[in-house]
Amino acid sequence: xxxxxxxxxxxxxxxxxxxxxxxxxxxxxxxxxxxxxxxxxxxxxxxxxxxxxxxxxxxxxxxxxxxxxxxxxxxxxxxxxxxxxxxxxxxxxxxxxxxxxxxxxxxxxxxxxxxxxxxxxxxxxxxxxxxxxxxxxxxxxxxxxxxxxxxxxxxxxxxxxxxxxxxxxxxxxxxxxxxxxxxxxxxxxxxxxxxxx
Amino acid sequence: xxxxxxxxxxxxxxxxxxxxxxxxxxxxxxxxxxxxxxxxxxxxxxxxxxxxxxxxxxxxxxxxxxxxxxxxxxxxxxxxxxxxxxxxxxxxxxxxxxxxxxxxxxxxxxxxxxxxxxxxxxxxxxxxxxxxxxxxxxxxxxxxxxxxxxxxxxxxxxxxxxxxxxxxxxxxxxxxxxxxxxxxxxxxxxxxxxxxx
Numbered sequence: 001x002x003x004x005x006x007x008x009x010x011x012x013x014x015x016x017x018x019x020x021x022x023x024x025x026x027x028x029x030x031x032x033x034x035x036x037x038x039x040x041x042x043x044x045x046x047x048x049x050x051x052x053x054x055x056x057x058x059x060x061x062x063x064x065x066x067x068x069x070x071x072x073x074x075x076x077x078x079x080x081x082x083x084x085x086x087x088x089x090x091x092x093x094x095x096x097x098x099x100x101x102x103x104x105x106x107x108x109x110x111x112x113x114x115x116x117x118x119x120x121x122x123x124x125x126x127x128x129x130x131x132x133x134x135x136x137x138x139x140x141x142x143x144x145x146x147x148x149x150x151x152x153x154x155x156x157x158x159x160x161x162x163x164x165x166x167x168x169x170x171x172x173x174x175x176x177x178x179x180x181x182x183x184x185x186x187x188x189x190x191x192x193x194x195x196x197x
Numbered sequence: 198x199x200x201x202x203x204x205x206x207x208x209x210x211x212x213x214x215x216x217x218x219x220x221x222x223x224x225x226x227x228x229x230x231x232x233x234x235x236x237x238x239x240x241x242x243x244x245x246x247x248x249x250x251x252x253x254x255x256x257x258x259x260x261x262x263x264x265x266x267x268x269x270x271x272x273x274x275x276x277x278x279x280x281x282x283x284x285x286x287x288x289x290x291x292x293x294x295x296x297x298x299x300x301x302x303x304x305x306x307x308x309x310x311x312x313x314x315x316x317x318x319x320x321x322x323x324x325x326x327x328x329x330x331x332x333x334x335x336x337x338x339x340x341x342x343x344x345x346x347x348x349x350x351x352x353x354x355x356x357x358x359x360x361x362x363x364x365x366x367x368x369x370x371x372x373x374x375x376x377x378x379x380x381x382x383x384x385x386x387x388x389x390x391x392x393x394x
Contacts, residue, residue: 161359
């Protein structure tokens with residue numbers, strides 16, 4: 001694809017899509033900025049106008065993936081159903097998405113695991129957004145009387161920590177063989193019961 | 198230390214202690230079986246009589262560490278105190294131990310993280326033992342009437358998953374900076390309240 005007729009955000013998107021495709025095909029380590037430039041039919045210098053390094057491309061790809069998770073979470077929370085149902089569904093959907101992305105696609109898994117190990121800024125921002133989505137859902141449930149009155153900081157912290165084993169790339173990869181989906185459903189139920197008090 | 202006068206288990210212990218010391222000093226990757234043999238003043242062939250490979254030494258060192266965690270957990274559960282207090286203490290102690298071992302000692306951290314990623318048999322056995330210790334504690338609490346009647350499989354699975362973020366080497370390393378100890382205490386309280394029903 002020639003980039004001459006594209007807007008700046010479109011070129012950025014083109015570079016990211018190409019980089020992601022090469023990472024999946026060849027692995028992250030073996031893909032160079034020159035490879036990405038050649039596939040995009042542009043010069044490496046042009047790539048560097050958009051991303052200062054291969055690490056920056058990596059971080060941007062991770063961000064796209066994490067934004068997808070957040071949009072899924074927001075969609076579940078926006079449904080017109082009891083908060084308890086939404087919390088159960090949220091946990092299961094995030095778990096299913098994590099399994100699909102991290103287990104079927106080892107390059108994506110390695111990318112996200114690396115991002116978490118190295119504590120990139122995108123991960124922190126993602127965790128804050130997910131926590132805020134879960135917090136909003138719990139607050140709604142308390143307001144409607146569905147959940148018992150509680151210290152919101154306290155329950156939000158605990159619920160998010162309890163959900164983590166079902167969404168974290170490393171844990172999902174380690175536990176997958178062990179009926180983890182059933183365990184995710186059980187955790188949803190456990191949390192709902194705890195919140196109902 | 199000469200090994201001629203030692204029993205077989207003592208020689209095995211000597212090899213493990215020496216290997217662990219070298220792994221900490223030089224790193225796991227840089228330490229060879231020949232290095233360990235030289236430090237033990239024995240031949241590499243003699244090492245191989247006890248451990249078939251460096252990986253087997255690695256697994257045995259991990260097992261020693263995991264046994265230490267299990268003994269700590271058993272000691273807390275054996276205390277003469279309400280089950281709720283023991284559950285809170287168990288979570289905090291396992292978290293503190295994980296922080297001490299995994300954060301101050303990056304070689305130990307890498308060894309355990311590798312063991313978990315690669316799903317060594319020792320990890321599975323350890324998880325089963327910890328789950329069984331927690332299960333026993335919950336069963337006691339239900340029997341004494343301190344915790345509400347519940348499906349033991351269900352609550353044990355959920356409580357163990359909820360404790361995982363505070364004991365897993367990867368999560369502990371990622372979350373440590375973020376007031377994780379306070380979060381561990383909050384989770385202990387959350388679980389006790391959920392179990393009391």
